[in-house]
Amino acid sequence: MVRNEARRTALADAAIEVLARDGARGLTFRAVDTEAGVPAGTASNYFANRDDLLRQAGLHIHVRLAPDPAALERVMAAPRTRELVFRLMHDLRARMLADRAGYLALLELRLEATRRPALRTALTETLRQNLAFNIDFHTDAGLPGGADTVLLLYFAMTGLLVEHLTTPDVLTGHDIHRLVDMVVASALPD
Template structure:
């Protein structure tokens, strides 16, 4: 396969945008080429098939959604207390909302994984590794609570983000910032 990494990244970004906008059924090589603004047939030169395109999009979504190292370092300069966990969860919310397409594409991949065993296996491995890394980060950083706290935060924040990004009117009477605070306060009572 072709080795132009900048173009490969641009195609993966285009695939994410197509997934978010059109769903997994709309993810075609032609749609990716059009979204990326490249000549027809370009995506098929970079990805051996649709399954590889889905897999690479999934891997790249996690790159896009990963916290910026500088921002994270700034956050982690604070005392390792309950207040820092609040700031970390608000940063998570902000990152997911800032890359709405990335998060929606991840949801599309989760749904498509229910129909594609190879995608399910790859996505499960990636999500499991990310969850383990989050638990490890929290514990190693000396943040309050332990692995169970991270699991509670993970599942609660995931549910909040899914609701907010897919059916925001459900939360119309609620302030999302206050809901993040409620999640953290429930996971880490004083």
């Protein structure tokens, strides 16, 4: 396989955009080449097959959606209070909305994983590692609450983001900032 990592990243980004726009069925090497603006056949030089393309896109989504380390360091300079957890959840919401295609592509991969056992295994491992990392980060940082708090925040924020990004009219009349505050307040009562 070709080892130009910048090109591989550009192709993975293109795959994410295709997944978000056209769904898993629309994810073809040709569609990725077109989205990336590269010659036909380029993606097939970087990914062994469609399963490899899906798996690599899944791994890259988590890179795209991760917080910027320098920004996270600045936020974490604050005292470890309940207010910091509110800030972290609002930052999470902002990141997911800023990369709408990345989050929608992740949802597409979740659906596709129900039909592809190898993808399900890979995606499950990645999501499990991310959840464990979030629990460890929260507890190691000395944030209020514990593992159960992180679990409640994870599942509630996931549901809120899915609703907001896929069927936003359901939330008409509800302020997304207030909803995030309600989620955190429920997971971390005074």
